[in-house]
Amino acid sequence: MSISSLVVHVHPDRARSVSDRLADLDGVEIHAATADGRLIVTVDQPDEPTATETLVAIDHMDGVMSAALVYSYFEEDSLARGEGR
Amino acid sequence: MKVSRRQFIKTNAAVAAATAAGVTLPGVKKARAADDGIRWDKGVCRFCGTGCGELIGTKDGRVVATQGDPDAPVNRGLNCIKGYFLSKIMYGKDRLTKPLLRMKDGKYDKNGAFTEVTWEVAFDVMADKFKAAIKANGPKSVGMFGSGQWTIWEGYAGSKLMKAGFRSNNIDPNARHCMASAVGAFMRGFGIDEPMGCYDDLEEADVFVLWGANMAEMHPILWSRLTDTRLTKKGCQVHVLSTFENRCFELADNAIVFTPQTDLAILNYIANYIIETGAVNQKFVKDHVNFTKTVTDIGYGLRPEHPLEKKKTGKGGKLTKISFDDYKKAVAKYTLDYTSKLSGVPKARLLQLAKAYADPKTKVASYWTMGFNQHTRGVWVNGLLYNVHLLLGKISEPGNSPFSLTGQPSACGTAREVGTFAHRLPADLVVMKKAHRDFAEKLWKLPAVTIQPKPGYHAVLQNRMLKDSKLNAYWVMCANNLQAGANMNQETYPGYRNPKNFIVVSDPYPTVTAMAADLILPTAMWAEKEGAYGNAERRTQFWRQQVKPPKDAKSDLWQILEFAKRFKAE
Numbered sequence: 062m063s064i065s066s067l068v069v070h071v072h073p074d075r076a077r078s079v080s081d082r083l084a085d086l087d088g089v090e091i092h093a094a095t096a097d098g099r100l101i102v103t104v105d106q107p108d109e110p111t112a113t114e115t116l117v118a119i120d121h122m123d124g125v126m127s128a129a130l131v132y133s134y135f136e137e138d139s140l141a142r143g144e145g146r
Numbered sequence: 147m148k149v150s151r152r153q154f155i156k157t158n159a160a161v162a163a164a165t166a167a168g169v170t171l172p173g174v175k176k177a178r179a180a181d182d183g184i185r186w187d188k189g190v191c192r193f194c195g196t197g198c199g200e201l202i203g204t205k206d207g208r209v210v211a212t213q214g215d216p217d218a219p220v221n222r223g224l225n226c227i228k229g230y231f232l233s234k235i236m237y238g239k240d241r242l243t244k245p246l247l248r249m250k251d252g253k254y255d256k257n258g259a260f261t262e263v264t265w266e267v268a269f270d271v272m273a274d275k276f277k278a279a280i281k282a283n284g285p286k287s288v289g290m291f292g293s294g295q296w297t298i299w300e301g302y303a304g305s306k307l308m309k310a311g312f313r314s315n316n317i318d319p320n321a322r323h324c325m326a327s328a329v330g331a332f333m334r335g336f337g338i339d340e341p342m343g344c345y346d347d348l349e350e351a352d353v354f355v356l357w358g359a360n361m362a363e364m365h366p367i368l369w370s371r372l373t374d375t376r377l378t379k380k381g382c383q384v385h386v387l388s389t390f391e392n393r394c395f396e397l398a399d400n401a402i403v404f405t406p407q408t409d410l411a412i413l414n415y416i417a418n419y420i421i422e423t424g425a426v427n428q429k430f431v432k433d434h435v436n437f438t439k440t441v442t443d444i445g446y447g448l449r450p451e452h453p454l455e456k457k458k459t460g461k462g463g464k465l466t467k468i469s470f471d472d473y474k475k476a477v478a479k480y481t482l483d484y485t486s487k488l489s490g491v492p493k494a495r496l497l498q499l500a501k502a503y504a505d506p507k508t509k510v511a512s513y514w515t516m517g518f519n520q521h522t523r524g525v526w527v528n529g530l531l532y533n534v535h536l537l538l539g540k541i542s543e544p545g546n547s548p549f550s551l552t553g554q555p556s557a558c559g560t561a562r563e564v565g566t567f568a569h570r571l572p573a574d575l576v577v578m579k580k581a582h583r584d585f586a587e588k589l590w591k592l593p594a595v596t597i598q599p600k601p602g603y604h605a606v607l608q609n610r611m612l613k614d615s616k617l618n619a620y621w622v623m624c625a626n627n628l629q630a631g632a633n634m635n636q637e638t639y640p641g642y643r644n645p646k647n648f649i650v651v652s653d654p655y656p657t658v659t660a661m662a663a664d665l666i667l668p669t670a671m672w673a674e675k676e677g678a679y680g681n682a683e684r685r686t687q688f689w690r691q692q693v694k695p696p697k698d699a700k701s702d703l704w705q706i707l708e709f710a711k712r713f714k715a716e
Binding site: 062064065066067068070073090092093095097098099101102103105109112113116117120126127128129130131132133134135136 | 158159166172213226229230362370378
């Protein structure tokens with residue numbers, strides 16, 4: 062289980078199209094957006110390689126000026142089985 | 147309603163991000179921290195020179211979470227993507243956990259296979275080799291290669307072991323490769339190796355100029371502060387100079403791709419423009435600026451027998467006093483036409499850049515990284531930029547700031563301030579000056595004349611001397627020089643594998659450098675030990691040990707101190 066949150070700063074003129082493309086990525090949720098183009102995003106992936114790919118995809122996305130990681134949580138699968146307890 | 151653990155963590159993550167961005171999430175309250183069983187403490191990121199403050203979350207003896215520290219003045223709760231790996235990098239499957247010695251038939255052999263040994267055996271063999279080298283060829287035959295990733299006290303202990311213990315000045319860090327030019331220009335221009343600005347300039351400046359720094363990808367947190375200023379401050383401009391387009395160009399108001407090496411000419415053009423248009427800050431120049439010139443035909447720092455070195459007629463470093471008029475004449479040939487032709491940059495863009503610097507109403511911050519510092523004329527290009535800021539008096543004021551960004555977390559705090567270099571002592575002192583040696587000897591409680599007055603082998607020379615069998619016992623810490631250093635096939639690798647030499651590499655992972663060693667020592671990393679780093683704006687940040695290192699891995703500090711115990715003064 063790998064859960065991270067980011068503040069994604071997009072060019073204000075392109076906020077709409079970037080939001081749509083972000084929301085299409087697997088495991089990605091947008092929780093809020095500010096008027097000046099900042100999106101509050103979480104990335105929830107089963108493992109580290111998939112999480113890394115998603116983070117890099119966001120960082121490299123056309124229209125994204127910066128993708129800042131804020132919180133990152135990681136557990137091996139064996140530890141994650143306690144989920145929901 | 148019962149919330150799943152996954153949802154609980156995700157909500158906390160989203161709240162943390164929203165808080166860092168200054169927004170509230172409708173209908174969400176942060177879950178109680180006590181519920182998740184994570185213990186939080188402060189730390190600092192280890193991946194670049196920015197020095198972001200971190201919160202480190204541990205559970206059951208493992209680091210399970212990290213968060214940008216919302217109270218850290220550098221990053222205000224944000225991290226870049228590199229921060230994702232802060233905890234993951236500690237738990238790779240190929241972590242080294244035992245000392246490994248090349249052995250054949252139960253004994254050390256340069257061509258043997260790596261075999262697990264105890265620390266006792268590792269240090270016994272290592273001490274034998276260091277003692278044998280010193281006995282046969284003197285203290286100059288032992289050396290150490292350190293790093294801007296050493297913690298402050300690891301660098302301090304390494305420096306003291308070499309300079310005070312072995313009486314050898316052959317210690318140099320990988321920071322030599324990236325920071326020597328920046329240091330050279332600081333010492334030459336200002337007499338001290340400290341910057342005049344700080345990160346607050348990212349909000350104070352009106353104009354930003356990037357000279358060979360891909361901040362967007364390499365220093366993303368500083369870049370996000372710059373981006374905020376560009377988008378919110380009226381009239382703010384960003385000028386980006388590089389030899390190729392990089393991600394910073396997306397935000398550039400003036401994008402400049404120039405022919406390699408012509409940044410020197412562009413800087414002289416700006417100086418010429420400032421003089422020609424009467425923009426020189428006469429009072430500042432009169433009160434604070436001396437004009438000097440240096441020898442120009444200085445070679446390239448290659449081996450003396452190299453044809454390019456044989457051709458040179460001068461030696462770098464000597465300064466001769468000149469007048470302002472001499473300086474004016476020297477830059478006069480760098481006209482707009484000439485510079486545009488030389489650099490391949492359209493005239494309008496050069497003019498826009500020069501005007502942005504010269505405008506008396508703007509505050510200008512200039513940033514650079516390896517585009518300047520790994521230049522074949524690195525000290526010069528640093529110096530020429532200081533010239534531009536000095537002519538205008540746009541220096542040492544909030545927002546007016548030439549600033550060299552660093553790549554490693556403690557290139558400044560450890561390598562530079564501790565002085566883990568072949569010619570340096572702590573606090574900007576140097577081995578060449580008797581007063582400085584006396585001072586260090588007094589502080590270190592050493593008999594007079596312990597510290598040697600001649601600089602030792604610097605990073606590049608160390609590799610040559612290994613190859614030439616002059617340096618025979620060598621310890622590498624916190625650096626993957628065979629991956630990243632120059633001239634690896636010609637000098638470094640043959641030097642490491644030279645049968646006359648014994649090479650020790652301390653590392654958490656089997657890097658190419660470790661694999662070229664004779665003895666590998668398993669090292670604790672980041673939060674597995676306590677430490678402190680000093681970042682690019684010289685902010686010193688400490689952290690406590692959070693978790694235990696895996697199995698027999700030990701901190702570099704422990705390794706240096708335990709090894710030192712095997713030697714006695716003679």
